Amino acid sequence: MALFIFKRLIQSVFVMIAVAFLAFSLFRFVGDPVSQMTGVETSVADQDRLREELGLNDPIVAQFYRFTSDLLHGEFGYSYRTRQPVASMIATRIPATLELGVVALLISLLVGIPAGVFTALRPKGLTSQTILLTTLVGVSIPTFVIGILLIFLFGVQLGWLPTFGRGGTVQIGGWTSSLFTLDGWRSLLLPALTLGIYQLTLTMRLVRAEMMEVMQSDYIRFATARGIPYRSLYFRHALANTMIPVITIIGLQFGGVIAFSIVTESVFQWPGMGLLFLESIRFVDIPVMGVYLVVIAFFFVLVNLLVDLLYFAIDPRLRVKEDV
Amino acid sequence: MLGRIWRSDGMWLFWRSPAAVLAAIVAIVIIGGALLSPWIVATSPYDLASFSLMDGLLPPLWQGGDPRFPLGTDDQGRDMIAAILFGARLSLTIGLMAMAIASVLGIGLGLAAGYFGGRFDAIVMRIADVQLALPAILTALLIDGISRGLLPPDVQQSFRVAVLTLAIALSLWVNFARTARASVFVERNKDYVQAAIMMGQHPLRVMTYHILPNILGPLLVIMTVDLASAILLEATLSFLGIGLPADSPSLGTLIRIGMQFLLSGEWWILWVPTLFLVALVVSINILGDFLRDVFNPKVR
Numbered sequence: 001m002a003l004f005i006f007k008r009l010i011q012s013v014f015v016m017i018a019v020a021f022l023a024f025s026l027f028r029f030v031g032d033p034v035s036q037m038t039g040v041e042t043s044v045a046d047q048d049r050l051r052e053e054l055g056l057n058d059p060i061v062a063q064f065y066r067f068t069s070d071l072l073h074g075e076f077g078y079s080y081r082t083r084q085p086v087a088s089m090i091a092t093r094i095p096a097t098l099e100l101g102v103v104a105l106l107i108s109l110l111v112g113i114p115a116g117v118f119t120a121l122r123p124k125g126l127t128s129q130t131i132l133l134t135t136l137v138g139v140s141i142p143t144f145v146i147g148i149l150l151i152f153l154f155g156v157q158l159g160w161l162p163t164f165g166r167g168g169t170v171q172i173g174g175w176t177s178s179l180f181t182l183d184g185w186r187s188l189l190l191p192a193l194t195l196g197i198y199q200l201t202l203t204m205r206l207v208r209a210e211m212m213e214v215m216q217s218d219y220i221r222f223a224t225a226r227g228i229p230y231r232s233l234y235f236r237h238a239l240a241n242t243m244i245p246v247i248t249i250i251g252l253q254f255g256g257v258i259a260f261s262i263v264t265e266s267v268f269q270w271p272g273m274g275l276l277f278l279e280s281i282r283f284v285d286i287p288v289m290g291v292y293l294v295v296i297a298f299f300f301v302l303v304n305l306l307v308d309l310l311y312f313a314i315d316p317r318l319r320v321k322e323d324v
Numbered sequence: 325m326l327g328r329i330w331r332s333d334g335m336w337l338f339w340r341s342p343a344a345v346l347a348a349i350v351a352i353v354i355i356g357g358a359l360l361s362p363w364i365v366a367t368s369p370y371d372l373a374s375f376s377l378m379d380g381l382l383p384p385l386w387q388g389g390d391p392r393f394p395l396g397t398d399d400q401g402r403d404m405i406a407a408i409l410f411g412a413r414l415s416l417t418i419g420l421m422a423m424a425i426a427s428v429l430g431i432g433l434g435l436a437a438g439y440f441g442g443r444f445d446a447i448v449m450r451i452a453d454v455q456l457a458l459p460a461i462l463t464a465l466l467i468d469g470i471s472r473g474l475l476p477p478d479v480q481q482s483f484r485v486a487v488l489t490l491a492i493a494l495s496l497w498v499n500f501a502r503t504a505r506a507s508v509f510v511e512r513n514k515d516y517v518q519a520a521i522m523m524g525q526h527p528l529r530v531m532t533y534h535i536l537p538n539i540l541g542p543l544l545v546i547m548t549v550d551l552a553s554a555i556l557l558e559a560t561l562s563f564l565g566i567g568l569p570a571d572s573p574s575l576g577t578l579i580r581i582g583m584q585f586l587l588s589g590e591w592w593i594l595w596v597p598t599l600f601l602v603a604l605v606v607s608i609n610i611l612g613d614f615l616r617d618v619f620n621p622k623v624r
Contacts, residue, residue, distance in 0.1 A: 018454050030473035136613065140606040142556050144563050145598055148583065156587060259459030266564050281469040281566060289469055296462070 008308055012301040017068075019297040023290030024067045027077075028060075030286055071294060081285040089276065089288065090295060095175050096166060097272030100191055100264070101257040107196030108203045108253065113246065115200075116207025117239060120215065131204070138201035143260045147194040147267035154190060162187050164269040191268040195260055199253050206249050210242040243314055251307035258296055334618045347610035354604050358416050361409035384592050396592045398581070404592060407578055408600045414574040415601075418489050419555040425493035426554075427547055430500025435531045437501065438508025445505070452498045463495035464557055468566050484568055492557045496550050503546055507539035541619035548612035552605050559601055575601040 027033060033054065034047050042050075055063060070077070076086040119128040155163035167187030170180040178184030214220060215238055223237055262274035269275070273292060280288035338344055357364060384396040384404075396404050437445040455463060471487045472480065511517055512535070520530045555575075562568045562576030573581070575597050582594030 015454060026470065026473075030470050136609065137602075137606055140552065140556075140609045141602055142560055142563075142605070144560060145579070145602060148579075148586065148594070148598070152586060255459050259461045262461065262465070263560055263564065277465070278564060278566070281465055281472070284469065284472045286473060289466070293458075293466070297458075 005309070008305060012305060015301055016294075016297060019294055020068050020071060021064065023071075023294050024064050026286050026290045026293075027067070028056075028063065031284065033286075076291045077287045079280075079285055079288050081280070081283045081288070086287050086291045090273065090291060092176070093271065093273045093276050094295075095177060096270060097258075097261055097265070097274060099177065099179060100188065100195060100270060100272060101254075101261055103188060103192040104195035104199060104257055104261075105250070105253060107192060108199035109246075109250070111196075112200045112203025113207050116204040117211055117234070117242075119204070120208045120211035121234060123212065135201040135204055138197060139205075141198075143194060143198050143263045144267050146197055147191070147264060150190045150194055151267070161190050163190065166271060191264050191270050194267070195257060195264045198260060199256055202253065202256070203246075203249055207242060207246060210246075211238060214238045214241050244311060247307055247310050247314065251304055254303045255300060258299070337618055338614070341614055343610055344614040347607035347614075350603055350607040351611065354412060354600070354607070355416060357409050358412035361406070361413050364409065383590075384596075396590075396596070398593045404596050407573060408575065408597050411573050411575045411578045411597060412600065412604065414485075414568070414572060415555055415558055415576070415604075418485065418492065418558045418574070419551055421489045422492035422496065422554040422558070423547060423551045425489070426496040426550060427500050427543070429493070430497035431504045431536075431543060433497070434501035434504025435508055435535065438505040439512065439527060439531055439535070448501065449505075452501055455495075455498050460495040460553065461557060461560060464491040464561060465564075465566060467491035467494055468561065481569060485572075488558060488561065488568065491561075492554050495557070496554060499546050499550060500543065503542055504539065507542060508535055511535050511538055545612060545615045545619060548608060548615055552608040552612065555601075555608070556605055575604075 033056065034051050051057060055066060058066075074087055076090070078084065079086050079089060082089065115131060119131050122128050151163045154161045165187060166178050167181070167183040167185075169176045169178045169184055171177075172180075178188055220233065220238060223233055228237070258274075261270075261272060262278060264270065265272045265274035266278055273295070276288065277292045279285070280292065338348075387396075398404065398407065433448050437448040458466075468487060468491050471483070471491070475483060475487075508531075517530065517534055520534050525533075558574060559576030559579070562574050563580045565580060568574050568577050578597035579594065579601065582597060585591070585593045
């Protein structure tokens, strides 16, 4: 097991270096960093001095080394657009995106897993067929359309919920949270639903497929023959064996949640990292784009590592395999 | 060839599946309408002289609109039908082109990686891994952002469509590569491939002439699903204001414009293109689902 974790760690480091190199190439080769930082009236001599100060005349390898060591020390440079340190820009946006993502993920799992189990156990029933058809439409409807639809229904027609911004927030340490006020929850509900509905259909379909396969396996047939009560059969024997794919989905969906949070944040003007990234693309704000990539990749790698560790915790067979 | 398709198992299954038949009809109507749009609609939405502000914000016919504009007009007096058909034309062009580039690139790399193995395979798959870590939409956004940094502002407008197509294609090729590679692993050790190799045929010929036709089934499914993804990606990027400029509206751009009318009463400017986009993508996805069942007899 230690060997496996070690291998995975090495892989993660490899991915992080690749992403850091991508961010570095963005900064170094897309557009000229010096002309981005200076105005038209800056003299050529001053530009050359800045070039030397930034170390842009050093060998590329040395530059890349300095870039990564700055990243590791949390020095992310300055935004071309706002002239603020990128680190603090990202830090103020992270809570908004994480809260949105976690609530959306919870919605997708708490609704998606039971629905998946249900449709797997009664595949021919009318309810299951209806649910399945709905999810097929669900995966085809773009996230932004779901968002517009929810805004139209609950914001415009019914007027129940706010349609943009974060509402009331509470400051806890350095974390600005919308989870502790009613107003904050009201603002969170529509974006989280938008993000959650799309993920939900994927969760449901995966759990269903997995559950159907498990239900056809020999040990379930054997357990049925032994007369084990259905409740125990479904929820102890069968569902326990679908937990591995469910953990995999959590890992996979984290990626989806991050990606589609860009869209959701744009529709609802939710002040998270996605919105920041979008603005940075619009204004070709390379440092922010690069740092966003590095931060997101770091979260990805972290979640995937946790998922792998959870496998070992849940499935004893994996531990046995290691000894063979 | 056509006769063989017509008499095939797949066709028989097709006629027995009402959802697939309906989806095919919807897809054919929309795609046909989009392709033939210049001949169907009287006014081009690009031709400023052909529409008048006097006709602006007319509701659809059943809400007391003008018979010249069955689905109403936008604030500029543009016919909604003309706008969505031209929009769908652009969306479909970009989607199809992106899918074609992604499939040629992905299948080519996947075939070669699976066939030659070794270091080439390792490099291609590591790139695929890193790219899989980034979701498609993020990749597309990133490529778009890079192009903004690289291209001078004055030529950017004229390259928008090309950049967008390429960004979408480059974010979708991985699926093709992985599937092609996995199928090649299965096929490579079969007798007919070994026989072709022993006869001294060129690897390129073995790959394209012998292996490719036999792994086409799953690839066709991915093509269908990825066409839907490509159309969705384009719509999403255009909706975000990253994709196409407002003067050459795709379906996504039209929806973005329609958002301005979310709070006022002119619902059709937003919902007509939205419904059109959803109908198009849903029908393509249903067809993809159907194809998957055809090529995967286990789940039938």
